[in-house]
Amino acid sequence: MRKDLIEFSYNVIRLPMSKVKVSIVKVEKDDVRGAVKRAVELLGGLEQFIDHSDDVLLKPNLLSAPNNEEVKAKIRTDPRVVETLANMVLELGKKVLIGDSSGAGQTGGTRAAIKRSGYLEIGEKSEKIQVRSLEEHGPTKVEINGKKLKEANISTEFLESKAVINIPKMKTHGLALYTGAIKNLYGTICGADKTRIHSLGATFNGFAQCLVDIYAFEKTRIKLNVMDAIIALEGMGPGAGGSPVEMNLILASADAVALDSVAFRIMGSDPKIVPTIRFAAEQGLGVMELEDIEIVGERIEDHKRKFKLPKVAFLGRIPFARFSNIIFEVPKYVEGCTGCLNCERACPEKVITITKNKKGQFIPKIDYNGCISCFTCIEICPEACYKTKNKNTLKIVLSILGTIVVAGIITTLILLL
Ligand code: SF4
Ligand code: SF4
Structure with a gap:
């Protein structure tokens, strides 16, 4: 084909697309409320995201919310962020449910974690705000039909919600490498099904694909993502084993993939090494590249900081995905x-x-x-x-050497025949 025709057809296919907005706002003088409001205003205001629903579910990252205040501050979404969003929803004449299903296996379950979280106090200020475990009304088994995850027990209340504001926290994660907007939705899975999915995933890429399958299934309900990056977490997250990092930022976007991509850039690394972000972008669930994203508010460069990543990060840099299944x-x-x-x-x-x-x-x-x-x-x-x-390590080295020897023998036999 002639070069000018190739260029012509290329231009026809690559029609200009509108970029996805991600807002970055600095928390000045501890004014969390002001920063959250500004982050949402920069996207065009809350109304456009939740206009068609009378009830809005706010889904923070609760994890375990232990008693220790310092640990709590670095692992669960800051209640001030949740409260601001709850009040913004109320101002639009709608009702609010704040809920999560915390990490499996802890004493007293999600109910106990919510009691320690600081979220119950938000509900005490208005009868239009309810706070409870997303497991309270039980799970509903649904067909996910994802690439890896075929079914899941998802919170019935979550499934009944038409408008959800996802409120993750900026953290590293020992297995998923990073937890933000996509990973936060693992908290919609009820009880023992979380452990089943961990067993099913069981690898760096496998678990990430399960998370992306959940996001793909739930995506239409997620109207907005607002990230608490006030105190972030680095190292062996997402729990008490990680270390706090003062970032004093709020990020927001309607696109969870774009939000995670920008957040991980602020954390000083390439989002392509995070399998949840990469898989979700490859599956067309959102955008990852900066050329498709419009940053509004602060610049990434002005807040970039090199986070300590869990060792699993090196797997994300291996070009052949199938080898990344070894931990x-x-x-x-x-x-x-x-x-x-x-x-x-x-x-x-x-x-x-x-x-x-x-x-x-x-x-x-x-x-x-x-x-x-x-x-x-x-x-x-x-x-x-x-x-x-x-x-x-000896076992790993021997198994790699064994694989090379077997591959060599097979290749030799093929060449000889
Ligand atoms: S190791 Fe940690 S989680 Fe396990 S029983 Fe001891 S304190 Fe509890
Ligand atoms: S890392 Fe191993 S010991 Fe720890 S919860 Fe997972 S399977 Fe159990």
């Missing part, structure tokens, strides 16, 4: 166990047993033969008792 680390108990049993209950493979030593101290024992490196135990432990350690 080289397992949890290792260090100290501080109070015997709360959260990790024993939450472990999807049931390979943790809490024992007592001769001094009467609680000691978690892990059967590493059954461990799938999902790091749920690290995520759920309120005392940050776990770190990670390398798996048996």
Whole structure:
């Protein structure tokens, strides 16, 4: 084909598309309310997102909300962000439900976590705001028909909601690498089904695909995403094992993929290494590239900071996705166990047993033969008792060498025949 015709057809196909907006607002002088309002105003105002619904569900990231205030501040969505959005919804004459289903296995379940979260107090200020566990009305089993996840037990109340404001927190994650808008929707899965999906996913890419399948199924309900990046979290997140990072930012977008892409850039790394972001963009669930995004408010460059990433980050840099299914680390108990049993209950493979030593101290024992490196135990432990350690490196090296030798023999045989 002639070059001018190729260029002509290319131009016809590549019609200019409107860019997706992501707002970035700095929290000045602790004015969280002002920053949240500004972030939404920069997108054109709340009304356009939730106009067609009388009830709006606000879905923060609760995780476990332990008693320790410092730990709580770095792992759950700041109540001030949630309260501001609740009041903005009320001002539009609508009712609010604030709800989440927290990490599986913790003492007292989501109800106990909500009591400690600071969200109940928001509900006490208006009878039009209700706060409860998303498991309260039970799950409904639905067909997801995703690439990896075929069905899931999703909160019935979530499924009945037509307008949801997703309110994630900016954090790293030991298995998913990063948790933001897409990952926050894992909290719509009820109870033991979270552990089943962890077992089904079980790998860096596998778990990410399950998360993307959930997002694909729920996407039409998510009208807006507002991210709490006031105190973010780096290192071995998303729980007590990570370290707080003061960012003092609020981000917002109607596109969860674009929001996550911008957030991870602010965290100093390429969003392509995060499988949830990459898979979701490849599946056409949102945009990842900056050329498709219009940043409004602050500039990424002015707030960029190199976050410490969990070691799993290197898997995202391996170009051949199928090799990224190997995880080289397992949890290792260090100290501080109070015997709360959260990790024993939450472990999807049931390979943790809490024992007592001769001094009467609680000691978690892990059967590493059954461990799938999902790091749920690290995520759920309120005392940050776990770190990670390398798996048996000799075994890994021998299995890689074995694969190379077998591939060599097969290639030789093919050439000889
Ligand atoms: S021991 Fe921890 S990392 Fe291993 S399967 Fe259980 S919860 Fe997952
Ligand atoms: S290690 Fe101990 S304190 Fe941490 S979750 Fe397990 S039982 Fe609870």
